[in-house]
Structure formats: structure tokens, C-alpha cells
Amino acid sequence: MILLKNVFLNSNICDILIDGNKIAKIADKLNTSADEIIDCRDKAILPSFCNTHTHASMMFLRGIGEDKNLFDWLNQDIFPREAKLKPEHFYPLSRYAILEMIKTGTTCFTDMYFEVPETIRAVEEMGLRAIIPYPGMDFFDEEEAEKRIQRAIKYLDKPSPNSRIKKALYCHAIYTCSQKLVEGFSDLAQKYDVYLQIHVSEAQKEVDDCLQKYGCRPVELLYKWGIMGPKTLFAHAVHLNDEEIELVKKTGTVLAHCPTSNLKLGSGQMNLQRYLDAGVKLTLGTDGVSSNNSLSMISEMKFAALSAKNKAASVLAGKVDDIFQIATQNGFNAFGIKAGEIKVGYLADFILVDMNNQFLLPNNNLKSNMIYAADSSCITDVFCDGKAVMKNRIIPHEAEIIADFKHVCSDLL
Ligand SMILES: [Zn+2]
Numbered sequence: 088m089i090l091l092k093n094v095f096l097n098s099n100i101c102d103i104l105i106d107g108n109k110i111a112k113i114a115d116k117l118n119t120s121a122d123e124i125i126d127c128r129d130k131a132i133l134p135s136f137c138n139t140h141t142h143a144s145m146m147f148l149r150g151i152g153e154d155k156n157l158f159d160w161l162n163q164d165i166f167p168r169e170a171k172l173k174p175e176h177f178y179p180l181s182r183y184a185i186l187e188m189i190k191t192g193t194t195c196f197t198d199m200y201f202e203v204p205e206t207i208r209a210v211e212e213m214g215l216r217a218i219i220p221y222p223g224m225d226f227f228d229e230e231e232a233e234k235r236i237q238r239a240i241k242y243l244d245k246p247s248p249n250s251r252i253k254k255a256l257y258c259h260a261i262y263t264c265s266q267k268l269v270e271g272f273s274d275l276a277q278k279y280d281v282y283l284q285i286h287v288s289e290a291q292k293e294v295d296d297c298l299q300k301y302g303c304r305p306v307e308l309l310y311k312w313g314i315m316g317p318k319t320l321f322a323h324a325v326h327l328n329d330e331e332i333e334l335v336k337k338t339g340t341v342l343a344h345c346p347t348s349n350l351k352l353g354s355g356q357m358n359l360q361r362y363l364d365a366g367v368k369l370t371l372g373t374d375g376v377s378s379n380n381s382l383s384m385i386s387e388m389k390f391a392a393l394s395a396k397n398k399a400a401s402v403l404a405g406k407v408d409d410i411f412q413i414a415t416q417n418g419f420n421a422f423g424i425k426a427g428e429i430k431v432g433y434l435a436d437f438i439l440v441d442m443n444n445q446f447l448l449p450n451n452n453l454k455s456n457m458i459y460a461a462d463s464s465c466i467t468d469v470f471c472d473g474k475a476v477m478k479n480r481i482i483p484h485e486a487e488i489i490a491d492f493k494h495v496c497s498d499l500l
Pocket of ligand 1: 140141142199286322374375
């Protein structure tokens with residue numbers, strides 16, 4: 088058991104008892120004995136972040152192919168460099184990504200990349216939660232689609248190494264995947280009761296190409312293919328019309344909003360407030376560092392808020408509480424994980440922030456400070472599943488993780 092003493096929670100000072108992986112008690116004063124007592128004077132507790140769309144092992148591509156649109160960037164800079172990746176690169180790359188996520192307060196992420204057992208190994212060792220999908224991309228080659236489906240079955244047949252890691256599936260996008268692959272993965276996702284993720288309507292070109300090739304818009308196509316539902320996650324979903332938003336709402340499909348990546352690649356701006364008003368399940372993701380260029384959910388919240396206000400031309404769009412909620416609670420909820428709130432009975436996934444940090448003073452509105460002023464230097468401790476993954480800004484094996492990452496980069500670039 089861990090006892091947090093004198094921690095600032097929602098304008099009150101209180102004590103919080105962590106029993107196993109859950110928040111067991113919250114009271115003004117707790118005199119319970121505990122294995123560890125942490126003095127939290129001048130620290131506040133907040134839920135940790137859930138990053139619902141990223142590509143962890145893309146860390147080596149930070150700063151590559153700048154100032155290009157999505158399709159030039161993918162074809163000229165990303166795909167050719169990814170072709171050089173070898174299986175042994177993925178563990179050090181994933182560890183480096185997780186290091187950045189922990190430092191910026193994220194305890195759960197949804198990945199979308201290759202060599203998934205290596206990422207699972209990194210997540211398991213470093214103590215985070217993750218949704219790790221098996222990759223689907225066939226470039227319209229039916230034989231490749233069949234191979235992928237068979238390999239995905241093998242992946243899903245093997246149980247996850249622990250409860251923090253959920254196995255899943257992904258199809259890259261409708262412009263890289265055949266109908267056979269998308270429907271095959273969707274059938275598997277239903278059979279194994281796992282999540283299915285896909286990039287959808289990220290850029291206008293995808294919508295135009297889809298209309299030309301299939302005679303309908305991307306979300307309409309995926310609805311026809313029967314893949315939408317509460318265990319399906321659409322990443323980006325920038326260019327949706329009213330009918331598509333209605334389909335998303337009706338099916339309970341989850342959206343991962345990635346504002347920084349969308350702005351940077353010139354893909355467009357989601358009208359966040361329109362989606363919120365329609366009542367769709369909205370979560371927040373950073374996308375990979377190749378298009379962000381960081382994994383910080385703190386800066387992602389700021390871009391989400393500003394982008395929402397700009398797109399709607401209204402200060403009432405992207406309100407503080409809504410933005411904080413999509414970055415925390417909504418992400419965990421989408422994956423059936425009882426976290427994202429500091430309440431008794433919830434999983435002990437949280438961050439401690441330094442209330443004397445220059446970015447958090449004065450403390451007129453902590454969530455607003457976190458969205459608009461903070462950076463990762465405000466975060467002192469990160470807990471996932473009741474265990475500290477960062478204590479007083481120290482993460483185990485940090486120097487080794489950085490050295491291994493530099494070695495991989497010199498190998499690849
Ligand atoms: Zn992506």
C-alpha cells in the first residue's frame with residue numbers, strides 16, 4: 088500500500104491510499120499504515136493521459152521530411168526509411184518512445200506499427216498500459232491480405248503477457264488496404280473481441296480518391312464494409328460530413344483526434360466542437376513523432392483547444408474541461424479501462440505535478456494551466472497501475488535507453 092500525504096486534489100488538500108493497483112481511499116486525513124508514505128506537500132494529483140493514436144517506434148524519424156503534405160511525406164520520406172528497419176530496432180525505439188511518454192505524463196497508449204512483440208516487451212518492462220494492434224497493410228495484394236490474416240490469428244491466439252497490455256488489430260488506411268483485408272481483420276476483431284484501428288479521412292485527397300474509386304466517402308465505405316462499432320477506432324477523422332458524423336455516433340465508433348499532426352502536414356483541422364456537440368466518442372492522440380514532433384499530450388491539448396477555437400471561430404469551442412477530458416477519461420473509457428479520474432475504486436494511473444513550478448503559478452485554474460502553460464517539467468511523478476514509473480523525475484535505465492536509441496539512429500540514418 089502507498090499513502091500520498093497532503094496532496095492537492097480539486098482545490099482541497101487530502102490523503103490518498105493506493106492499495107494494489109487501485110485508489111482505495113480519499114480523505115482529509117488518513118492515519119493508515121502503508122508500505123510507503125509519500126509526502127505530497129505542494130504537489131497536485133491529476134489523472135494521467137491516454138494517447139489513443141501513435142506510432143511509437145517512429146522515434147528515429149523525428150525531423151525528417153519537414154514541410155511536406157501527407158502523401159509526399161509518406162511516399163518520399165517515411166516509407167523508404169521504414170524499409171530499412173530490422174526487427175532488432177523496434178525494442179530500443181519503443182523504449183525511447185515510452186520514456187518520452189512517461190516524462191510527459193502518459194500511462195496508456197494505442198500503437199500502430201510493426202514488430203509488435205518487441206513493443207510489447209518494452210511496454211511490459213517499463214510498466215505502462217498499451218493497446219498493441221497487429222499490423223494490416225497489403226497494398227491491394229490479395230495474397231498478402233490472406234497472409235496477414237493468418238499471422239494476425241497467430242498473434243491473437245497467444246494471450247497477452249499481462250493485464251496492462253491489450254492485443255488488437257489495425258488496418259493502415261483505405262488507400263493501403265484491400266476490402267478483403269479490412270473485412271478479414273474486422274471479422275477477427277469481432278471473433279476475438281479486440282479493438283480495430285484505422286486511419287480515416289485524414290486529408291481531403293483521401294476523401295476525393297475514395298469518391299472516385301468507391302463512389303462514396305471513407306466513413307460511408309467503412310460502414311458498408313461493416314467495421315464500425317464501439318471497438319473500432321478511427322484515427323484523425325478530420326474530413327467528415329454531417330452524415331458521416333451521424334454514422335460515427337450511431338455505431339459508437341471512437342475517434343482519435345490528432346490536431347498537431349493534422350496542422351503540420353496541412354491535412355486540415357477537425358471541427359472539434361461540432362463533433363463534441365454531436366456527442367461522438369472523442370479521444371486525443373499525438374500521432375507519431377515523425378509528424379508531431381513530440382509525444383507530449385500536454386502540448387497536444389493546447390493544439391486541440393486552439394485548433395477547435397480557430398476552426399469554429401468561437402471562444403466557446405474547445406473548452407478547458409472538455410479538452411482535459413478527451414485527453415484523459417475519454418481515452419481510458421474508450422478501451423474499457425477504469426482510469427482517467429481520481430476516484431475511489433479507479434485504477435491508480437495518475438501524475439503528480441509540482442505546484443511551485445513556474446508554469447503552474449498562480450493556481451487560478453489547474454487544468455487551464457496544464458493545457459495552456461505547462462510543459463513536462465511540471466510533472467514530478469507518474470504512476471501506472473499503482474506503481475511509480477517515474478519518481479522525482481527519475482525513470483529507471485534512462486541513460487541506457489537513450490544510448491541504445493542513439494545507436495539505432497546511427498544505424499538507420
Ligand atoms: Zn497515424
